[in-house]
Amino acid sequence: MAVEVQLVPVSLATIALESCFYGCFLVLAITSMCLLVGRRAKWLSPTFLSAIGIFITVTAHWILTVDRSFQAFVFFENGTFPTAFYGDLSQITEVGKTACLITTVAMGDAIIIHRLWIIWDRRLPIVLFPVLNFLGLIVSGVGITYQFTKYRTGQNVFQSDTSRWITSNAVFTLCINIYSTGFISWRMSQVGNVIKPIGRNRIHSVLGTIVESAAIYTTWTIFFFATYLSESNIQFITVDCVPAITGIACMLIHVRIGLGWAHEGSQAGLSISQSLP
Template sequence: MTQPSIVSVNLVTVALESMLYGVFLTLSLVSFYILISRASSQSGHTRLSWSPFFSPVMFGSVAITLTVTAHWILTVVRLFDAFVHFDKGQAALLYYADLALTTEVVKTAFVVATLIISDILLVYRLWIVWGRNYFIVAIPTLTVVGLLIAGPGVVYQLSRLDASSSVFVSNVQRWISADYSCTFVTNVYSTFGIAWKVWRARPPGGKSYGGGNIQRVIAMMIESAALYTSWAIFFFAAYQADNNIQYTAIDTLCPIAGIAFTMINVRVGLGWAQRAHSSSQISSGIASRRYAEQSFAMRPVAVDITQVVHKEDDLGQPINTRDGDYKV
C-alpha cells in the first residue's frame, strides 16, 4: 500500500472531521431540543422541570459536545499554524510531524476524554437496563478503568516524543493497543448486553409500549455500536500497518463517537415525542367524553388504585406504571 504523506492525511482530516462535526452538532442540538421540550411538556408548560439537566446522560451529552467541539477547533487551529504561522507556512511537513507540540497533545487528550465519557455512559445505560445490577457491569467497568489508565498514558508518551520520532514507536504503540482493546471490549459487551436484555424482556408479540416494534430498539443500539466499533477497527488496522492514514482515522474517531452517542439520544427522543402525541390524542378524547357525560346525571365513581410502581429512565424522568381496580 502506498504511504500517503503526513500533510495529505491531515488535509483530509480537516475536511472529513469538519463534515462529521457538522453531523454531530446537528444531532446534539436536536437531542437537547427534544429533552427541553419533553421537560416543558411534562411540567404542563407552567414551570420548566430541571430534573433532566441533572441526570448522568445530560451531563455526559454536554461534556461530549464540549470535547468534540474543542477537538475540531484544534484541528482547524493546527491547519492555520502549519500553513500560515509556523515558519511562515514553508514547513508544514515539519509541523505535522512533531507530535509533541502542545496543540497535538491537547487534541489527543480530547480524543481520549471523548472515548472515556462515551464508554462510561454506555456502561451506565447497561446498568440501568439490567435493573442496576452491579454484577453485570463488572467486566465493562474494569475495561473503563483500563481506558482511564491507558488513555492518559498515550497523551504522556506523545508529549515525550522528539521531533524525529513517529507515533509508531513501541512506547506509544503499547498504550494505544491497550486503549483500543479496552474501548472495543466495553462497546461490544455493553451493546450486546443491552440488546439481549431488551430482547428477553419483550412482551408477547414483540411490541413495546406505544405500539412500536421492540426490534427497532435493538437495531438502534447495534447500529450505533457498529458505527463506532467499525471505525475503531479501521483505525487500529491502519495503525498496526504503520500507515499514516491512521492520523485521519483517530482524529475522526472523536466525532464518530459523539455521533454514535447522540444517535441514541435523538432516536429515543423521537420515541418520546410519538408517545407524547399519542397521549395528547387520548387526553383529548377523554376530555370530549367527559364533556358529553356531564350533560347527564352520574352516580359517584369510586376509584381504588391497588398498586403504584414508580420507575425512572436513564435521563432521570419518572415512568409511572399503575395497576388499578376501577369500580362504579
C-alpha cells in the first residue's frame, strides 16, 4: 500500500535532502576539476567535458528546485496554494527540472559505457547491449519530458501515459549500470591477476571505487523505482535527488583518478586508470 504523504511536506523534504546531496556533489566536483586542471588534463577530454556537463545540469536542477519553493510559497497565488502549484507538473520549472534530470542520467550512463568501451579495448560487441539500452534511455527520457508538457491538473502521474516512459527509463539505466559495472569489474580483475602485487593493489583500489560508485547510483535508482511503483509521493523526493546522486557517483571516480594514486602502481594499472573518463 502506498505511503500517503502530502505534496507540500514532500516538497519541503526534497529541498532539504537535495541540498545536502548537492553540497556533497559540489565539493567532489570542485575537487575533481581542480585536480584535472592541476594535472593539465585536456580541455576536450571525456573526463573534463563530462565533469563540466554534469556540474551544469546538477546545479541547474538544484536551482530550479529552490526556485520552485519560492514560486510555491511566495509568488504563486501569493503563496496560498502551494499544493496546486506542486501538483501541476506542466509548470515550466518542473519540465526544466525533468530535462536536467534526464540529461544528467544520460551523461552518467554515457560515461560508464565509454569507460567499458575503453577498458575492453574498444570491442564493439561488448558495448552493444548498453548502447542499445542507452538509445532506449534517450527515447524514454524525451517521452517523459514531452508528457510533462502535456500534463493536466488532476492527472495521476502513476497511471498516466508518463508511467510507461518512467518505468522504461528506470529499467534502461539499471541495465546499463549493472551490465557495465559487471564487465568492467571482470576485466580489471583479469588485469590485476597478471601484474605485480603493487600494481594489483592499485587496480583493486580503482575497482573498489568504481563498484562503490555504481552501488550508490544503482541503490538509489532502485529506491526511486520502488517508491514510484508503490505510487507514493515519496517518489518525488527520490527522483529529485537522482541528479545529485548521479553526480556524486561520477565525481567519486573522477576524484579517485585525479588524485593519481594509480601512478604509483604498475604501468598496466596506470594505463587503465588514466583511460577511465
